[in-house]
Amino acid sequence: MKIIVLGGDGFCGWPTALHLSQAGHEIIIVDNLSRRNIDNELECSSLTPIQPMGTRLRVWQEVTGKSIRFIKLDIAKEYVELRDLLAAEKPDAVVHFAEQRAAPYSMKSPRHKTYTVDNNLNATHNLLCAIVENDQDIHVVHLGTMGVYGYSTGPKIPEGYLQIKVVSDGKEYPHTILHPAYPGSIYHMTKTQDALFFQFYNKNDGVRVTDLHQGVVWGTNTAETLLDERLVNRFDYDGDYGTVLNRFLMQAAVGYPLTVYGTGGQTRAFIHIRDTVRCIELALENPPAAGDPVHIFNQVTETHRVRDLANLVSGMTDVPVQNISNPRNEADENDLVVENEKFLSLGLNPTTLSEGLMEEVTEIAKKYADRCDESVILPRSMWTQAKLSVVDEDVSEADAG
Amino acid sequence: MKIIVLGGDGFCGWPTALHLSQAGHEIIIVDNLSRRNIDNELECSSLTPIQPMGTRLRVWQEVTGKSIRFIKLDIAKEYVELRDLLAAEKPDAVVHFAEQRAAPYSMKSPRHKTYTVDNNLNATHNLLCAIVENDQDIHVVHLGTMGVYGYSTGPKIPEGYLQIKVVSDGKEYPHTILHPAYPGSIYHMTKTQDALFFQFYNKNDGVRVTDLHQGVVWGTNTAETLLDERLVNRFDYDGDYGTVLNRFLMQAAVGYPLTVYGTGGQTRAFIHIRDTVRCIELALENPPAAGDPVHIFNQVTETHRVRDLANLVSGMTDVPVQNISNPRNEADENDLVVENEKFLSLGLNPTTLSEGLMEEVTEIAKKYADRCDESVILPRSMWTQAKLSVVDEDVSEADAG
Numbered sequence: 001m002k003i004i005v006l007g008g009d010g011f012c013g014w015p016t017a018l019h020l021s022q023a024g025h026e027i028i029i030v031d032n033l034s035r036r037n038i039d040n041e042l043e044c045s046s047l048t049p050i051q052p053m054g055t056r057l058r059v060w061q062e063v064t065g066k067s068i069r070f071i072k073l074d075i076a077k078e079y080v081e082l083r084d085l086l087a088a089e090k091p092d093a094v095v096h097f098a099e100q101r102a103a104p105y106s107m108k109s110p111r112h113k114t115y116t117v118d119n120n121l122n123a124t125h126n127l128l129c130a131i132v133e134n135d136q137d138i139h140v141v142h143l144g145t146m147g148v149y150g151y152s153t154g155p156k157i158p159e160g161y162l163q164i165k166v167v168s169d170g171k172e173y174p175h176t177i178l179h180p181a182y183p184g185s186i187y188h189m190t191k192t193q194d195a196l197f198f199q200f201y202n203k204n205d206g207v208r209v210t211d212l213h214q215g216v217v218w219g220t221n222t223a224e225t226l227l228d229e230r231l232v233n234r235f236d237y238d239g240d241y242g243t244v245l246n247r248f249l250m251q252a253a254v255g256y257p258l259t260v261y262g263t264g265g266q267t268r269a270f271i272h273i274r275d276t277v278r279c280i281e282l283a284l285e286n287p288p289a290a291g292d293p294v295h296i297f298n299q300v301t302e303t304h305r306v307r308d309l310a311n312l313v314s315g316m317t318d319v320p321v322q323n324i325s326n327p328r329n330e331a332d333e334n335d336l337v338v339e340n341e342k343f344l345s346l347g348l349n350p351t352t353l354s355e356g357l358m359e360e361v362t363e364i365a366k367k368y369a370d371r372c373d374e375s376v377i378l379p380r381s382m383w384t385q386a387k388l389s390v391v392d393e394d395v396s397e398a399d400a401g
Numbered sequence: 402m403k404i405i406v407l408g409g410d411g412f413c414g415w416p417t418a419l420h421l422s423q424a425g426h427e428i429i430i431v432d433n434l435s436r437r438n439i440d441n442e443l444e445c446s447s448l449t450p451i452q453p454m455g456t457r458l459r460v461w462q463e464v465t466g467k468s469i470r471f472i473k474l475d476i477a478k479e480y481v482e483l484r485d486l487l488a489a490e491k492p493d494a495v496v497h498f499a500e501q502r503a504a505p506y507s508m509k510s511p512r513h514k515t516y517t518v519d520n521n522l523n524a525t526h527n528l529l530c531a532i533v534e535n536d537q538d539i540h541v542v543h544l545g546t547m548g549v550y551g552y553s554t555g556p557k558i559p560e561g562y563l564q565i566k567v568v569s570d571g572k573e574y575p576h577t578i579l580h581p582a583y584p585g586s587i588y589h590m591t592k593t594q595d596a597l598f599f600q601f602y603n604k605n606d607g608v609r610v611t612d613l614h615q616g617v618v619w620g621t622n623t624a625e626t627l628l629d630e631r632l633v634n635r636f637d638y639d640g641d642y643g644t645v646l647n648r649f650l651m652q653a654a655v656g657y658p659l660t661v662y663g664t665g666g667q668t669r670a671f672i673h674i675r676d677t678v679r680c681i682e683l684a685l686e687n688p689p690a691a692g693d694p695v696h697i698f699n700q701v702t703e704t705h706r707v708r709d710l711a712n713l714v715s716g717m718t719d720v721p722v723q724n725i726s727n728p729r730n731e732a733d734e735n736d737l738v739v740e741n742e743k744f745l746s747l748g749l750n751p752t753t754l755s756e757g758l759m760e761e762v763t764e765i766a767k768k769y770a771d772r773c774d775e776s777v778i779l780p781r782s783m784w785t786q787a788k789l790s791v792v793d794e795d796v797s798e799a800d801a802g
Contacts, residue, residue, distance in 0.1 A: 125515065
């Protein structure tokens with residue numbers, strides 16, 4: 001297959017591009033390098049020494065003999081260039097990672113909120129609109145999030161579609177609907193709005209879409225990024241982009257208390273980056289048929305309560321846990337029971353926490369600990385104005401801790 | 402109350418601004434004049450001789466002694482100006498009409514699709530984001546559309562929220578959810594995405610919102626726009642902006658066959674412009690309390706099948722009905738049963754078709770018939786590429802008809 005990877009310089013995009021290239025597909029990476037620019041803005045950087053795109057692709061060619069092309073393009077702003085690229089390259093599929101993907105960053109300030117909305121919604125819409133303008137049949141594989149579901153409406157969150165009975169005037173009418181959206185941040189909200197783009201373009205124009213509702217990704221490297229240190233994947237540990245488990249591993253590696261937001265009673269879904277790239281591959285190999293509705297998969301392998309994870313890492317490393325005020329506006333405790341049969345039935349063989357955790361601590365977090373800037377670890381984005389005053393206190397406490 | 406009317410130069414916005422001013426409220430109109438600029442683009446204009454904003458406001462002052470201010474601003478693009486305006490003026494409420502509101506225009510071309518998405522979503526988000534940045538308690542009244550519902554999920558479409566039972570593993574779990582969205586055009590889709598903005602800002606920041614799901618508006622004048630001919634409201638009859646009933650009235654007035662799309666079996670909900678302005682007033686007088694979820698009203702007074710309307714107008718005027726291919730991608734026939742108890746219980750006394758129709762034909766359509774450009778009446782926007790080829794045939798047939 002010929003595949004364009006939008007956002008192929010990012011944490012999920014880069015290892016996906018390599019994995020698909022290694023599997024024999026022709027890959028073109030499109031990226032505006034926004035994630036690197038945001039590092040500049042936030043004055044932090046990947047714990048791992050990620051290389052510039054030119055080096056990455058040169059090394060990949062050296063190591064594997066395979067070539068990946070790179071095109072710098074802002075798909076949210078450069079519609080005509082995107083359309084012409086699709087028309088010229090005629091890809092079989094596009095994998096769409098090209099969105100601002102951190103919930104804390106999306107809540108940081110009005111400028112960050114408006115940027116996330118403007119960027120994410122125009123990016124997704126431009127892609128769909130360009131495919132239709134070109135009258136192409138391109139399979140769109142989109143990285144969504146478990147955060148679209150918001151809360152459990154039954155014992156198990158289904159894969160995208162919910163079986164319901166509408167209750168009206170005492171009668172009941174069976175229907176299947178897109179799972180109701182109840183997002184917890186501006187970032188998550190844009191993904192619920194993406195789902196409506198997909199539904200409309202699928203219904204009106206027959207665009208074939210697979211939407212992957214992914215859990216929190218942990219881990220760093222895949223088989224391909226391990227081939228040479230210059231291919232290493234990004235590892236974020238800062239308060240905005242560091243996902244919870246990777247942040248704990250980093251804190252453990254440098255002996256910094258494992259900061260748990262609120263009670264830590266939030267249950268989250270997790271997946272290792274090695275399984276992410278395998279899931280994308282499975283989605284590409286199993287596209288919707290013409291006329292199918294949007295395919296939706298839950299891209300998740302385990303669920304855990306945050307405090308349980310903190311205690312697990314603490315037990316492995318003797319670094320203590322510290323509770324701080326929750327910067328987010330959410331329930332203290334939540335359950336999360338998720339169906340994930342679809343990828344398992346397609347052959348996904350998950351990497352479990354118990355297998356991968358220690359490797360991450362020693363191979364990544366400890367190895368690169370000298371690159372850590374502890375001043376960026378604590379949360380710096382508050383969900384509401386009322387929470388802004390509380391955080392300063394927490395930060396000084398934790399710094400002392 | 403002090404009220405800012407965003408989009409106060411448009412078909413619904415202008416008579417709303419006058420109605421609220423007449424009722425004693427302090428009104429500021431904010432508009433970027435996009436609707437007049439789109440007339441320039443489409444090479445058509447209002448059947449009624451609408452005056453420039455300067456003239457409109459001068460006449461209003463002369464006739465009533467009341468003054469309305471006007472600020473030219475693009476709220477989708479000028480976030481800082483919008484924020485500072487809200488901070489300086491401290492309105493009690495904002496009525497938000499500032500979106501591209503024609504389904505055919507939103508489907509016209511890729512440029513029109515991307516414009517509608519970019520404009521409508523950023524406009525709504527900027528408003529909410531600015532209110533939160535300013536830490537203000539402003540009631541937002543938003544003009545939505547019946548088109549968010551898409552199809553009946555039970556015998557009656559409720560006012561925004563649906564009572565359901567989730568069916569999972571053989572058990573049933575009761576829930577109340579936002580009615581599932583199933584929009585029929587890019588325009589309608591943006592309104593379903595607006596609903597997710599409102600849900601999020603209401604949940605996270607407590608913003609008080611009333612979302613009005615309005616039917617197809619017909620009629621032209623209100624008590625206020627009738628006070629002087631220079632206050633006259635806009636009347637659109639072209640294939641992009643002319644709503645179905647007003648278009649039929651215009652066609653009847655000039656003896657042009659009443660063009661019905663497809664079988665005319667589509668059922669639509671309707672409301673007279675006089676009831677629109679009264680509904681907005683009722684919504685402003687009955688705001689959500691602090692902590693309330695988004696209030697949703699169906700702003701609708703009657704439902705009719707399109708072919709029945711065509712036959713009604715044809716019977717009154719002896720102008721024949723002509724069926725042409727449907728430019729839209731929709732079911733040939735649909736039912737639409739809608740709850741509208743909320744506004745009726747607040748005191749709305751609807752203008753019925755039987756009362757108002759002949760007045761429109763004689764007072765507006767016939768009176769200004771010499772301003773009609775018949776070449777703009779037929780549909781010029783097709784929902785899919787496949788439909789583009791069919792329309793040329795229809796146009797030449799109908800021109801000859």
